[in-house]
Amino acid sequence: MQVRNKAVKKLLGHYREISLLGKTEAVLGWDLNVNLPPKASGDRAEQISQLTSIITDKWHDTEFRETLEGLVSDTSNLNQYERAIVRNLVYASKFYYRVPKKIIVRFSDTTSKSFMAWQQARKDDNFKAFLPHLRRVIELNVQIAEHLGYEDNPYDALLDLYEQGLTTREMGNVFKILKNEISLLLKTIKKSKHYGNETQLLSRENTYSKSDQEKIALFALEKIGYDLDAGRMDVSAHPFTTHFSVNDVRITNRYGESDFTESIMVALHEGGHALYEQGVDPSYEHTPLSGGVSLGIHESQSRFWENQIGRSREFAKFLTPVLKSFYPGQLRGVEELDIYRKFNIVRPSLVRVEADEVTYNLHVALRFDLENKLINGKVAAKDLPEIWRSMMKSYLGVVPQTDADGVMQDVHWSYGSFGYFPTYTLGNLYAAQFTQKMSRDFPLKKLVEAGNLTSILRWQRKNIHRHGSLYWPDEMIKKVTSKPLDPNYFVKYLKRKYTKLYS
Numbered sequence: 433m434q435v436r437n438k439a440v441k442k443l444l445g446h447y448r449e450i451s452l453l454g455k456t457e458a459v460l461g462w463d464l465n466v467n468l469p470p471k472a473s474g475d476r477a478e479q480i481s482q483l484t485s486i487i488t489d490k491w492h493d494t495e496f497r498e499t500l501e502g503l504v505s506d507t508s509n510l511n512q513y514e515r516a517i518v519r520n521l522v523y524a525s526k527f528y529y530r531v532p533k534k535i536i537v538r539f540s541d542t543t544s545k546s547f548m549a550w551q552q553a554r555k556d557d558n559f560k561a562f563l564p565h566l567r568r569v570i571e572l573n574v575q576i577a578e579h580l581g582y583e584d585n586p587y588d589a590l591l592d593l594y595e596q597g598l599t600t601r602e603m604g605n606v607f608k609i610l611k612n613e614i615s616l617l618l619k620t621i622k623k624s625k626h627y628g629n630e631t632q633l634l635s636r637e638n639t640y641s642k643s644d645q646e647k648i649a650l651f652a653l654e655k656i657g658y659d660l661d662a663g664r665m666d667v668s669a670h671p672f673t674t675h676f677s678v679n680d681v682r683i684t685n686r687y688g689e690s691d692f693t694e695s696i697m698v699a700l701h702e703g704g705h706a707l708y709e710q711g712v713d714p715s716y717e718h719t720p721l722s723g724g725v726s727l728g729i730h731e732s733q734s735r736f737w738e739n740q741i742g743r744s745r746e747f748a749k750f751l752t753p754v755l756k757s758f759y760p761g762q763l764r765g766v767e768e769l770d771i772y773r774k775f776n777i778v779r780p781s782l783v784r785v786e787a788d789e790v791t792y793n794l795h796v797a798l799r800f801d802l803e804n805k806l807i808n809g810k811v812a813a814k815d816l817p818e819i820w821r822s823m824m825k826s827y828l829g830v831v832p833q834t835d836a837d838g839v840m841q842d843v844h845w846s847y848g849s850f851g852y853f854p855t856y857t858l859g860n861l862y863a864a865q866f867t868q869k870m871s872r873d874f875p876l877k878k879l880v881e882a883g884n885l886t887s888i889l890r891w892q893r894k895n896i897h898r899h900g901s902l903y904w905p906d907e908m909i910k911k912v913t914s915k916p917l918d919p920n921y922f923v924k925y926l927k928r929k930y931t932k933l934y935s
């Protein structure tokens with residue numbers, strides 16, 4: 433990275449402090465999710481909010497802000513790196529500069545309380561207890577959208593917080609295509625003789641020890657190229673990836689003794705996120721170019737390893753003997769095809785995080801439609817449980833019996849995130865388009881079947897990882913695949929795979 437401009441150098445010096453404080457906050461967040469004794473949750477919230485307040489003040493530093501504004505007015509003398517640094521700082525600072533600090537502080541306080549209320553309300557299946565919190569969170573999001581500004585739709589301002597420049601119209605068009613194609617594919621799948629009868633793999637009385645599952649997960653992680661000397665895998669209720677530097681990228685997993693398959697998929701998913709962060713050019717460290725560029729591109733790296741590779745026929749072939757060496761008794765007589773089918777059972781279901789590759793995006797489409805209505809005042813928070821049930825019926829053909837498995841299943845709204853969900857679908861789309869290019873560049877399937885995965889990581893490092901946040905998502909996809917994002921790559925992938933599996 434070459435930075436010569438004096439003003440940009442000054443920004444980098446100040447930003448380094450913001451970044452270091454942010455990473456310190458992330459350590460507290462990791463510890464909160466992995467280690468924290470229950471009684472300490474209030475203390476930890478206070479420690480974190482103290483840091484948030486210091487970081488907000490750092491963004492508001494007058495000299496920093498004036499230097500940035502000076503650069504924005506004339507970028508003609510800047511090189512590619514300097515321009516990207518300024519662009520990323522403008523994007524990241526928008527929230528702090530446009531939204532009044534009073535609202536930022538209220539938002540932070542409201543969402544901490546709402547997150548705690550959601551945890552209890554979900555446990556008790558008591559939507560009424562969550563409702564006043566949710567109402568406040570929605571109101572604050574509407575106010576934030578107004579302060580951020582937008583052209584057509586206030587929801588656009590929120591979408592942009594998670595994926596640069598994403599609009600309701602653009603995402604709506606993507607979902608229109610996906611909803612159509614997926615419902616047609618589902619009809620075909622449901623007519624298959626395999627539907628409802630995919631595999632008997634886990635129907636026996638077998639258990640699979642947690643320590644073996646951990647060993648298999650670590651084996652898979654080493655295989656895909658995750659550097660355990662620059663990371664670690666712990667246990668948490670909800671698996672996640674976090675990073676404090678390019679040398680410290682951590683993931684978590686969870687283990688259920690009746691099913692060994694979930695922890696493998698979690699390891700591949702979180703491992704995909706982690707490979708991205710471990711692969712960013714180290715000279716970007718603590719600059720606005722460090723880290724993955726957007727949630728959508730980040731999710732493409734995790735979905736790639738989890739779905740495009742982990743749920744492929746070739747990977748099942750490679751993995752089956754490994755699994756049998758760990759569970760020779762439990763998996764006696766089990767064949768590669770059983771493993772492949774188990775990883776790819778399609779079934780419309782209630783809970784997004786448990787959904788298969790085919791129905792998953794319908795869960796996201798539902799949330800996108802609903803968020804758009806909520807932010808535009810077309811749906812009242814109190815009516816959400818009822819609306820959720822009727823939308824589930826129309827999107828997926830299943831209806832939850834409880835609000836815990838319905839409108840309260842996701843954490844996102846409780847901590848204030850509206851506009852986040854679509855990035856999951858974008859991740860699936862980017863992943864399919866990248867994979868298509870990758871398989872034109874080298875014999876992907878053959879290498880996966882042989883368990884030779886090093887060329888994949890080399891390709892990702894060169895084309896995606898090392899660039900960090902240098903290219904925004906629309907530039908990145910064009911640079912790598914020579915085309916803008918096109919949902920048809922994903923549609924074709926789903927159709928080919930699942931019509932064969934359910935023929």
Ligand code: MG
Nearest residue numbers: 701705731734
């Ligand atoms: Mg993810």
